[in-house]
Amino acid sequence: MGITEGLLALLGKDVCQDERGMASRLHFFGSIPSQDERAANESANPVHTVTLSPKVVALVSINGGVGRSTLATALSSGLQRQGESVVALDLDPQNALQHHFGVSSALPGIGRTSLEHGQWSQLQQLSFAGCQVITFGEVDIPQQESLERWLKHEPHWLAQHLASLDLSARHTVIIDTPAGNNVYFHQALSVADVVLVIVQADAACLGTLDHLDGLLAPHLEAQHPPRVRVVINQVDERSAFSLDMVEAFTQRLGKAALQVHRDIAINEALAFGVDPLDSVEKGLAADDINDICRLLKAPKTSA
Ligand SMILES: Nc1ncnc2c1ncn2[C@@H]1O[C@H](COP(=O)(O)OP(=O)(O)OP(=O)(O)O)[C@@H](O)[C@H]1O
Ligand SMILES: [Mg+2]
Secondary structure, eight states, X not given: OOHHHHHHHHTTOOTTTOHHHHHHHOSSSSOOOOHHHHHHHHHHSOOOOOOOSSEEEEEEOSXXXXXXXXXXXXXXXXXXXXXXXEEEEEXXXXXXXXHHTTOOSSSOOHHHHHHTTOOSGGGOEEOGGGOEEEOOOOXXXXXXXXXXXXXXHOTTHHHHHHXXXXXXXXXXXXXXXXXXXXXXXXXXXXXXXXXXXXXXXXXXXXXXXXXXXXXXXXXXXXXXXXXXXXXEEEEOTTOHHHHHHHHXXXXXXXXXXXXXXXXXHHHHHHHHTOOHHHHTTTSHHHHHHHHHHHHHTSOTTTO
16 A cells, blocks of 8 residues: 555545545545534534625635745735735734734734724735735734634624725735634635635645535535635655655545645745745746636636
8 A cells, every 4th residue: 555545544535445435525625524514513603605896715724834824925925916906814813924924013903903893994004016914913812812702703794894995806805814713714714715725745734634624514505605725835846755645635635736835935035024926936836826826816706
């Protein structure tokens, strides 16, 4: 048994010996959650369908540190360079996009502004390639907890704030979310046209796809369900293991995932607060990011 089959067997996905089982469970990620799992998710996370003018792209993952914020930054810059009007929105209390985009911490972000019933329109800051950034801003733990309690009971919170920005169909909103199952994930999913599931080429990420299936299931049953694409980040062409893991993802998903190569210039861009696309201009990672941007530019119905 090769490493790919071995990993899938370990995760209960022995596709070579159970092609019928695999085919029957193929959905977005190669399996459909059980009825019980779906029922549990539906009651926990009721789906509310909201239609917005701009295209909304949500970056999500179960695992932390896989590159959501980095890719949110690079894709915002890439899309803006390709002629789109981009608003990058940090929906993660970690407030990392402020550092990725090198914007000021003097303005409050959406956390405090929302708690004070303020408008988001004053929060946009100009950044890489001319895109706009809205930070989460600094909040203390009691503020974060009360915001999260509120969001649990206000499923339209994000949709209403995005609508107040008065964005047109020429705009793309790129949303960064915290890792795992949380109120921000579900708010983002309630408005997303495209969901990019960010993973790394490792067994830890491969093992989370069932969990993700369960979290996404109620949103995929909405009237206008988002399209879901998996992006394997930090692929290392020189590592046989990395390439084997990419193959394992392909088998698990039933189709090839999008890929972004590892590039040390991306680490350096974050450290120096510069546009990652300036740093990786001629590398494989730049080509990957530009390819994903071209995909994201497709009309909402076919992105
Ligand atoms: N393609 C890449 N090549 C090289 N380094 C990368 C790449 N993508 C991300 N990184 C690096 O990986 C680290 C983690 O990235 P990032 O903070 O974007 O992850 P995250 O998923 O947003 O993490 P968190 O769960 O903490 O929010 C950073 O140091 C970043 O520079
Ligand atoms: Mg992050």
